[in-house]
Amino acid sequence: MKLALTGAQSTGKTTLAKELSKLFNLPLITEQSRTVIKQFNVTAPKYLKEExxxxxxxxxFASQIIEEQSKKNFISDRCPTCFAAYASQFCKDETFIKEYAQKIENYLLLVKPYDxxxxVPPMFPIEDDGIRSSSEEVQHKTDLLIQHFLEMWKTKYGLNIMTINKASFQGRxxxxxNYIEDPLRLGI
Incomplete structure (x- = not known):
């Protein structure tokens, strides 16, 4: 089974992914940006130069694909919809944004990487960890972009998407x- 979480920053994805990894005995793919950012000699994406x-x-994106393709089953605390949302919000190069979104779309269409x-929508106050943005405006815009990409790609490619409703951690x-235990939903 291949599961991926998506959502804006500070929604509880990593905590949820860790628990689901234990529950379903799936290898966990952690957020790749914390590893990739080290190649740029800065501590957070917000310190990158625009270029x-x-x-x-x-x-x-490459790091995420390598991690996913190296595992038969997994749960990932991020997926390319997150990357597309952040790129759309912070990169000014329109040609890059279109090409990037197209590559992500091709990956979702051709590889079908997720069951x-x-x-995971925003439900909690943002925790400033020094890496992700602590701006509620950024969180809101990112969330709207993720919803846009999910809806577009669900309609276009029939992606199987579930939305977490507001609930306690155990409720989530x-x-x-419950969703995964329903064989008609996953079709696997």
Whole structure:
């Protein structure tokens, strides 16, 4: 089973992914940006120069694909919809944004990398960890862009997407568990 979480920053994706990894005994693919950013000698994407953003995004996407393709089954705390949303928001190069979104779309269409994408909407106050943006405006814009990409690609390619409803942490786990246990939903 291949599961990926998507959502803006500070929505609880990593915590949820870690717990689901244990529950379903799946290898966890952690957020690649924290690894890739080290190649640029800065501590967070917000410190990249504008001209470095496309290179960062390509390396991020490549790193995610390498991780996913190296595992038969997995749960990932990010997926390319997140990358497309951040690139659309922060990169100024329109040609790059179109090409990047097209590559992500091709990956989703041709590779069909996920049995299920779990969309995690904002539910908590943003925690400033020094890496991700602590701006509620950025979180809101990112969330809207992710929803846009998910809806577009679900309609176009029939992606299997579930939305986490507001609930306690255990309630969120139960929502995913119930969804996955329904064989008609996953078709696997």
């Amino acid at each position: 470095e953003l496309p290179d960062f995004q390509w390396k991020l 299920l994408i779990i969309y 786990i139960k929502q995913v568990e």
